[in-house]
Amino acid sequence: MSDAITHTGDHTHGHGHDDHHGPHIKKGILPWIGRWVFTTNHKDIGTLYLWLSFLMFFVGGAMALLIRAELFKPGLQIMNPDFFNQMTTLHGLIMVFGVIMPASVGLANWLVPMMIGAPDMALPRLNNWSFWLLPFAFTILMSTLFMKGSAPNFGWTFYAPLSTSYGPPSTDFFIFSVHLMGISSIMGALNIIVTILNMRAPGMTMMKMPIFVWTWLITAFLLLAVMPVLAGAVTMVLTDRHFGTSFFNAAGGGDPLLFQHVFWFFGHPEVYILIMPAFGIISEIIPTFSRKALFGRSFMIYAIAAIAILSLIVWAHHMFTTGITLSAELFFMYATMLIAVPTGVKVFNWVSTMFQGAMTFETPMLFAVAFVILFTIGGFSGLMLSIVPADFQYQDTYFVVAHFHYVLVPGSLFALMAAVYFWLPKWTGHMYNEALGKWHFWLSVISMNVTFFPMHFLGLAGMPRRVPDYALQFADFNAIASVGAFVFGVAQLLFLANIILTIRGGKKATTKVWEGSQGLEWTVPSPAPYHTFATPPVVK
Amino acid sequence: MSSEGSYYLPDPSHWPLIGCIALFSMAIGAANWIHGNTIGPYLLIFGLLVLFFMMFGWFRTVIHESLAGHYGDKVDTSFRWGMGWFIFSEVCFFGAFFGALFYTRWITIPSLAGTYGTQASIHTNLLLWPNFTGGWPVFHPPATKIFAGMKSVMETWGIAAINTAILLTSGATITWAHWALVKHKRKQLIFSMVLTVLLGIVFLYLQAHEYAIAYMEKGLTLGSGIYGTTFFMLTGFHGLHVTIGTIMLIIITLRCARGHFGPNNLFGFEAVSWYWHFVDVVWLGLFIFVYWL
Ligand SMILES: [Cu+2]
Numbered sequence: 001m002s003d004a005i006t007h008t009g010d011h012t013h014g015h016g017h018d019d020h021h022g023p024h025i026k027k028g029i030l031p032w033i034g035r036w037v038f039t040t041n042h043k044d045i046g047t048l049y050l051w052l053s054f055l056m057f058f059v060g061g062a063m064a065l066l067i068r069a070e071l072f073k074p075g076l077q078i079m080n081p082d083f084f085n086q087m088t089t090l091h092g093l094i095m096v097f098g099v100i101m102p103a104s105v106g107l108a109n110w111l112v113p114m115m116i117g118a119p120d121m122a123l124p125r126l127n128n129w130s131f132w133l134l135p136f137a138f139t140i141l142m143s144t145l146f147m148k149g150s151a152p153n154f155g156w157t158f159y160a161p162l163s164t165s166y167g168p169p170s171t172d173f174f175i176f177s178v179h180l181m182g183i184s185s186i187m188g189a190l191n192i193i194v195t196i197l198n199m200r201a202p203g204m205t206m207m208k209m210p211i212f213v214w215t216w217l218i219t220a221f222l223l224l225a226v227m228p229v230l231a232g233a234v235t236m237v238l239t240d241r242h243f244g245t246s247f248f249n250a251a252g253g254g255d256p257l258l259f260q261h262v263f264w265f266f267g268h269p270e271v272y273i274l275i276m277p278a279f280g281i282i283s284e285i286i287p288t289f290s291r292k293a294l295f296g297r298s299f300m301i302y303a304i305a306a307i308a309i310l311s312l313i314v315w316a317h318h319m320f321t322t323g324i325t326l327s328a329e330l331f332f333m334y335a336t337m338l339i340a341v342p343t344g345v346k347v348f349n350w351v352s353t354m355f356q357g358a359m360t361f362e363t364p365m366l367f368a369v370a371f372v373i374l375f376t377i378g379g380f381s382g383l384m385l386s387i388v389p390a391d392f393q394y395q396d397t398y399f400v401v402a403h404f405h406y407v408l409v410p411g412s413l414f415a416l417m418a419a420v421y422f423w424l425p426k427w428t429g430h431m432y433n434e435a436l437g438k439w440h441f442w443l444s445v446i447s448m449n450v451t452f453f454p455m456h457f458l459g460l461a462g463m464p465r466r467v468p469d470y471a472l473q474f475a476d477f478n479a480i481a482s483v484g485a486f487v488f489g490v491a492q493l494l495f496l497a498n499i500i501l502t503i504r505g506g507k508k509a510t511t512k513v514w515e516g517s518q519g520l521e522w523t524v525p526s527p528a529p530y531h532t533f534a535t536p537p538v539v540k
Numbered sequence: 541m542s543s544e545g546s547y548y549l550p551d552p553s554h555w556p557l558i559g560c561i562a563l564f565s566m567a568i569g570a571a572n573w574i575h576g577n578t579i580g581p582y583l584l585i586f587g588l589l590v591l592f593f594m595m596f597g598w599f600r601t602v603i604h605e606s607l608a609g610h611y612g613d614k615v616d617t618s619f620r621w622g623m624g625w626f627i628f629s630e631v632c633f634f635g636a637f638f639g640a641l642f643y644t645r646w647i648t649i650p651s652l653a654g655t656y657g658t659q660a661s662i663h664t665n666l667l668l669w670p671n672f673t674g675g676w677p678v679f680h681p682p683a684t685k686i687f688a689g690m691k692s693v694m695e696t697w698g699i700a701a702i703n704t705a706i707l708l709t710s711g712a713t714i715t716w717a718h719w720a721l722v723k724h725k726r727k728q729l730i731f732s733m734v735l736t737v738l739l740g741i742v743f744l745y746l747q748a749h750e751y752a753i754a755y756m757e758k759g760l761t762l763g764s765g766i767y768g769t770t771f772f773m774l775t776g777f778h779g780l781h782v783t784i785g786t787i788m789l790i791i792i793t794l795r796c797a798r799g800h801f802g803p804n805n806l807f808g809f810e811a812v813s814w815y816w817h818f819v820d821v822v823w824l825g826l827f828i829f830v831y832w833l
Pocket of ligand 1: 265268271314315317318
């Protein structure tokens with residue numbers, strides 16, 4: 001695709017300096033605020049999503065460090081068990097809904113229009129609404145920390161009856177904040193899917209679309225399918241709590257297990273919502289730094305679609321120990337294992353892309369390679385968990401914690417960091433500091449493994465998850481994990497510093513930025529002008 | 541910003557922020573109301589008013605831009621895809637509640653009654669709810685002291701059947717309106733639109749009447765146990781959507797009267813008619829699975 005682009009140029013702007021990197025606004029704080037609050041520009045909104053995500057990353061990270069501080073040694077150290085439960089709950093909610101998802105949507109905002117040669121998102125005003133709902137939603141969620149009783153303390157999965165009969169009063173505020181996040185996600189996904197389907201430049205056929213765009217097409221579909229189900233789940237919790245319904249109450253003929261079915265019908269596709277855009281990012285970065293085309297491109301697309309379809313029929317693998325029937329266990333076990341096939345195709349294709357490539361290892365590539373290796377570890381532990389009799393042992397232990405942190409931290413999060421390093425020169429017009437980037441990478445990848453790898457052992461040895469205190473034999477690995485976590489936390493300050501330094505200055509980035517870059521976004525100047533592709537490029 | 545042939549990009553807009561303030565006020569208003577705080581209902585109503593203000597202003601802007609000819613075919617296509625996917629997400633929302641209904645009827649009730657065919661089911665019944673016999677509707681929930689059950693439920697071939705006929709008819713009248721719009725039959729257009737609105741209103745009136753009977757005479761309430769739960773939540777959310785749909789129909793009727801639409805410029809009309817058909821189809825599901833089977 002990239003070799004045959006006739007770029008008709010950006011007609012509205014010349015190649016001046018920073019004056020074309022934003023709208024013309026008056027000087028002063030109010031016009032500045034107005035610019036960001038009222039903006040309908042996909043690049044502005046992408047930036048807002050990314051900064052919100054980064055802010056929440058430090059908030060959710062601070063909670064994780066509190067958790068690790070408490071678990072540094074056995075016995076209660078710095079907090080009571082109820083506060084510990086609030087921390088695990090909010091840490092999970094914030095990392096899922098406040099960090100990974102907004103960062104992915106932010107990248108989609110910045111990149112999808114540029115990658116398909118569109119002038120902006122299809123519905124720019126709706127785009128603004130999707131973003132600005134999030135700060136309001138998180139204001140409500142964070143305010144629960146200061147409410148009478150406690151903040152939500154039932155885990156991010158808010159199982160009934162913990163969230164119904166036994167939920168603290170703040171649960172209702174949590175429910176409404178999830179409603180706002182859901183509205184935001186649905187409108188954001190709708191916008192992305194419409195943009196991809198309707199705004200492609202002439203000649204940009206579906207099969208020519210960059211893989212990142214493909215992953216977002218599928219992700220948006222999944223969001224539209226399952227976020228409403230989450231809205232239904234929280235609504236049922238709300239009415240069970242206050243309006244006398246008995247969805248999840250056996251006394252009225254309902255069933256707490258129904259909650260788990262509804263929740264995981266959302267929850268399992270949700271994990272693909274968190275990882276799919278990461279797949280897309282990795283599929284852009286590895287070919288660039290291997291200086292080769294992506295191996296098995298069309299199979300990559302089929303694999304993404306297959307994973308999305310399968311993700312809708314595997315939810316009960318989270319419920320193997322709840323007493324569901326044997327036939328259900330067998331169905332959900334085999335369906336879950338089947339996901340390993342398309343996932344294996346993807347990993348194979350990434351490795352084959354690197355094979356005999358002229359590889360270099362700039363920071364984005366380092367993160368991408370780490371992704372391929374470490375995400376695969378998370379995938380394998382997932383395969384272990386899918387085996388019903390084995391899961392009877394692993395269920396609710398630290399093995400599960402290790403598993404999903406391996407797919408989320410060196411998986412989703414590393415991919416997002418890789419993306420930031422990869423496209424930052426295009427966004428800011430400056431190259432980031434490579435040495436600082438490498439420091440960030442090596443500190444992160446080592447400390448992340450120090451944090452999460454011992455959790456496999458803890459889980460296999462029987463340490464339950466979501467406990468503030470534990471038996472003596474788990475002490476050593478917990479201490480190691482806590483040390484790793486703090487190093488990881490500090491390493492992220494390097495990331496922040498690097499981004500700020502890059503925004504403020506640094507070596508000028510060229511249009512192409514990377515030697516092997518492919519795709520339309522590398523044909524517009526760096527920094528990308530405020531409006532790109534006002535006249536669509538022609539893709540041959 | 542727009543020129544012939546290029547995609548219309550709107551200027552910065554304050555409507556989304558107003559929409560955020562509206563939903564934020566509604567959210568914290570509702571939560572406070574539930575907790576018995578005086579400020580709750582006021583905040584909720586304030587938020588609702590702001591939401592109406594936002595919708596009025598936002599849609600007015602869109603209508604002005606549309607009438608000014610800013611939107612080409614491509615913007616029109618974006619709107620169509622957008623509405624289509626929005627309805628898809630609405631279908632999924634109802635899917636959650638239908639799923640809860642099917643799960644309850646096929647798995648939960650037999651499990652509690654000891655008839656699901658597993659050891660666990662037999663033990664659950666014997667040890668926890670020995671008096672529970674199952675069946676659907678659940679007239680006597682497992683713990684009748686907490687969830688009282690009901691005397692009887694709504695008949696299939698009473699109000700529900702009439703309402704089915706009303707909604708199906710309204711689906712036909714809005715199709716008539718669509719035909720009239722394309723064929724420039726202005727009088728027929730207005731007449732069929734007014735008819736559709738009236739049918740929507742009659743439906744809502746009958747449903748309110750049905751709820752009144754359920755609460756006053758049959759003891760069928762939200763707190764009746766799982767039957768009342770699924771009955772009121774499914775029909776209630778559907779009724780909410782009919783209410784929203786009827787308001788949209790009224791607005792569209794007024795816009796028809798002002799001559800806003802033509803055969804090539806009728807997205808607003810079609811969006812509302814799609815929505816109305818969606819509400820119609822959901823009702824058919826309700827009639828079959830909630831009232832009939
Ligand atoms: Cu899962």
